[in-house]
Amino acid sequence: MGMFERDQQVFANAEPLDDSYEPEDIRERDEELEKYQRALQPIIDNRPTSNIFLYGKTGTGKTVATKFMLSHLERDAAEYDDIDLSTVWVSCENLSSSYQVAVALVNTLRENQTKERISTTGYSQQRVFDLLYEELNALGGTVIVVLDEIDNIGHSDEILYGLPRARSNGYVEDVRPVIIGISNDFQFRENLSPKVKDTLAEKEILYPPYDANQLRSILEPRAEKAFYEGVLSGEVVPLCAAFAAQDTGSARQAIRLLREAGELAQAEDADTVTEEHVRDAQEELEKNQLYEGMQELTTQGHAVLCALAYHQALNEVPIRSRDLYERYVNICDRLDTDNVSERRVRDHLSDMNMLGLICVYERNEGLSAGRYHEYELDVPLNAVLDVLLSTNRFEEIANIIQSTATDNDLLQSGISNY
Incomplete structure (x- = not known):
């Protein structure tokens, strides 16, 4: 007998339990799929189509519903000679700016044509956008651009302004770009610049958690x-x-x-x-x-977590958000990334509390100070640093926090403490 033998008593076919499995039908999302179908119908009617944004926490069916709807749309569109439809899909999981998203789009479009990829550095943003418009022009027709986990770009939202206006600005001719944005952050739209909100004019579809x-x-x-x-x-x-x-x-x-x-x-x-x-x-x-x-936190979420970890390493917890915010802004400056408002930092802290990563304490100091919240990690600091060290952007800061914690004898033993 060998060390490994094929299972013949539990799993008949484990593929339906894989994250990549695409079911034949989408269950328990009839209302959302109906809205999705209405939003995509103008493509079949060969008329201008609104951008579409899907909001919901991870695992609520946004991505699988999009794949399902687009597969049906592409098959049905093929029945009409006057519809020229293309789809390009980019995951923004590790992309934190419009520049990086545009580079990824150019390279994805070029892969389909076996053309040479462009470098992720060395171009101005406008040059990358120009290359993107060239690739879109080469495709022609309606081009659906799916941006999965688009909330990772934070304030760097120029791509959401440039693409919808590309036709009216004369950057593309016989092309109708349509953006489908998929976001894990219900608050993402609130942080877009006013001009982007106005330009997107999107249909919104919300995906609540399943019961x-x-x-x-x-x-x-x-x-x-x-x-x-x-x-x-x-x-x-x-x-x-x-x-x-x-x-x-x-x-x-x-x-x-x-x-x-x-x-x-x-x-x-x-x-x-x-x-x-x-x-x-x-x-x-x-x-x-x-x-x-x-690991699934956005860049801004990681920056907030990093700031809290820093105060944890200094034994300065629990800490109020207003004090945490100052450290967060310094981290964003060091990373050369935009910072968000203190209110949005509190939103990120609330998300982390829901994930079980931090503890939140409500304080009531009476008339003098009123009510406020304080925060600290609810997982070992070492576990947080393991994640930050595996993220290139935060590696340097994580090393500093690790040294600080070691100096203060506060570094916990990690996963064994769960």
């Missing part, structure tokens, strides 16, 4: 395909749905929990996936989720 019944509906057909018949005990799918609904309302979290429970049962050579496997899987994923939560 337990919706998550169960999403899990059931995947579980049926993924596991051998009779392997899952009756409480497994409802419990996975309940755990995810109580936490984030994320379908992705529920699916990962189901897969992890199956893998634990497989490792034990068990014939059945049980409630106990789900509870063990939940405990394991909670640890991983903290790391993922930190």
